Amino acid sequence: MKNVLVLCTGNSCRSQMAHGYLQALQPKPLAKIYSAGIETHGLNPEAVAIMKEDGIDISGHTSNHVDEYAGIPWDFIITVCDHAKENCPFIPADGAERLHHNFSDPSKLKGSPEARHTAFENTRNEIRDYCRKFIAEKLAG
Template identity: 65%
Template sequence: MKNVLILCTGNSCRSQMADGYLAHFAKEKATIYSAGIETHGVNPKAVAIMKQDGIDISQNTSNNVSEYLDIDFDFIITVCDHAHENCPYIPSENAKRIHQNFSDPSKVTGSEVQIFNAFKKARVQIKSFCEDFVAAELD
């Protein structure tokens, strides 16, 4: 079984969505961890948009990367440029590091429809990335 860390700035939205999809697609092939270089709590809009696709992340917690320093990761995936550029040292020497920046839907302002569409767009992109990652790296 592989250990996969998904890292974002606040561990509230993009990393939480990736956590849900990776757990769904990887099943017993990997243990999925998500963390932030800060913790902002799980975004309720992320929970809602994932629920629409049948993925329940309502019990997820927002965790700081420092909580996982003792875990030997096989993969460390950063899902935003800020975390990629500011990530503290993680002592998993053999981890394959992958970076894929997704725009932050929680930063979108405007109507409820515009905000919903931003979350939906991020969900579609993250789902595709996670499906491809599992097929390429865990199968």
């Protein structure tokens, strides 16, 4: 069983969505999925809602700091925002493959509820596509 860490700034939105998809879309248990932030901002309710619309329940997730997972032998570390990639403390992970994709942060959008919903939906769909590809190429392949 592989260990996958999804890392973002606050572990509230994008990393939580990726965590949810990486867990739910595995055809069989291939990896244990963790998500963390370089800070903890709590679980974003709009992220929970947009994932629920796609049948993924992340309401039981917690916002965790990367230091909480010290000592886990990582196979993959995925950063999902530029800020986390640039400011992440050193994570000792000999042999871990480090991947990066900067997903837009829908929680930063100021606008109507409809505009915010669309932003969350677009980011969610982008993350879902990335996670499907990651599972196919890195875990199942």
